[in-house]
Amino acid sequence: MDTNPSQRRLQHQQQQEQTTEQQTTNRVQAGREFASVEDLLRYDASQTTPPARIAERLQDSLKAEPPPKRSWWQRLFGG
Amino acid sequence: MTCVRSASATEDRNSRRATPHVDSWSELYEQHAQHVYYLALRTVGDPTQAEDITHDVFLKAFRHLDQFRGHSSIRTWLYRITINHCRSVQATWQNRNILATDNAQILDGPSTNTEDPFRVLEVQELGERIQKTLDALPAEYSLLLLLVADEQLSYQEIASLTEQSPDAVRGKLYRARKAFVTEFQKTE
Numbered sequence: 001m002d003t004n005p006s007q008r009r010l011q012h013q014q015q016q017e018q019t020t021e022q023q024t025t026n027r028v029q030a031g032r033e034f035a036s037v038e039d040l041l042r043y044d045a046s047q048t049t050p051p052a053r054i055a056e057r058l059q060d061s062l063k064a065e066p067p068p069k070r071s072w073w074q075r076l077f078g079g
Numbered sequence: 080m081t082c083v084r085s086a087s088a089t090e091d092r093n094s095r096r097a098t099p100h101v102d103s104w105s106e107l108y109e110q111h112a113q114h115v116y117y118l119a120l121r122t123v124g125d126p127t128q129a130e131d132i133t134h135d136v137f138l139k140a141f142r143h144l145d146q147f148r149g150h151s152s153i154r155t156w157l158y159r160i161t162i163n164h165c166r167s168v169q170a171t172w173q174n175r176n177i178l179a180t181d182n183a184q185i186l187d188g189p190s191t192n193t194e195d196p197f198r199v200l201e202v203q204e205l206g207e208r209i210q211k212t213l214d215a216l217p218a219e220y221s222l223l224l225l226l227v228a229d230e231q232l233s234y235q236e237i238a239s240l241t242e243q244s245p246d247a248v249r250g251k252l253y254r255a256r257k258a259f260v261t262e263f264q265k266t267e
Contacts, residue, residue, distance in 0.1 A: 042230075048189050051130055065142065
């Protein structure tokens with residue numbers, strides 16, 4: 001080997017610094033620019049999922065309910 | 080860094096309006112639950128309460144289906160129930176008391192649509208900034224922005240939900256967007 005331990009340590013340190021710098025750059029690049037407030041809110045909404053337990057709770061609650069009355073338009077059009 | 084420009088949205092929303100087709104309750108839930116939950120979450124700012132509100136909205140809709148006259152879309156009808164329910168939750172003394180004392184609930188953020196830990200953090204951080212921003216705005220502005228972000232709603236429907244004219248909605252939206260951008264920048 002042509003490098004002594006102190007040089008290897010220096011190289012390793014430099015490599016680590018480079019990787020950290022790269023990761024930081026990626027992180028900044030991963031940031032988004034939204035064309036409007038609505039776009040930002042739409043993105044936020046798309047990333048927000050209702051917990052699955054709501055559907056389970058609702059199913060349990062609906063089991064205890066009498067069947068819903070049909071509305072006038074459903075009765076008229078056979079919905 | 081997240082940038083938001085105060086550009087005005089496309090005004091012709093009516094052409095994008097989709098007619099809901101509902102065959103069953105599970106389909107109704109699948110089509111609208113995310114939107115109802117999101118509106119509730121960003122209105123009350125608490126995932127646990129948003130969960131309860133979403134459950135109650137669909138249960139109420141089931142109970143009062145006969146009152147749905149078809150003059151508006153199902154989405155609009157569900158939003159009307161959601162807005163009223165959020166207002167009543169926010170108005171209760173008990174709610175104010177719980178929010179002031181129970182930090183654990185606030186720290187327990189809403190579930191996100193991603194499994195990548197870095198993305199989860201990014202999405203959570205963005206969600207927190209959005210929540211802070213909406214909380215800092217007048218309630219009317221926040222509601223208008225949340226409604227206009229739903230592409231299925233026309234300005235006429237937003238006007239009906241917020242009990243004002245479409246022209247008033249447009250005017251207030253302009254100010255709401257500007258206020259949002261200003262407040263959002265403060266959260267950086």
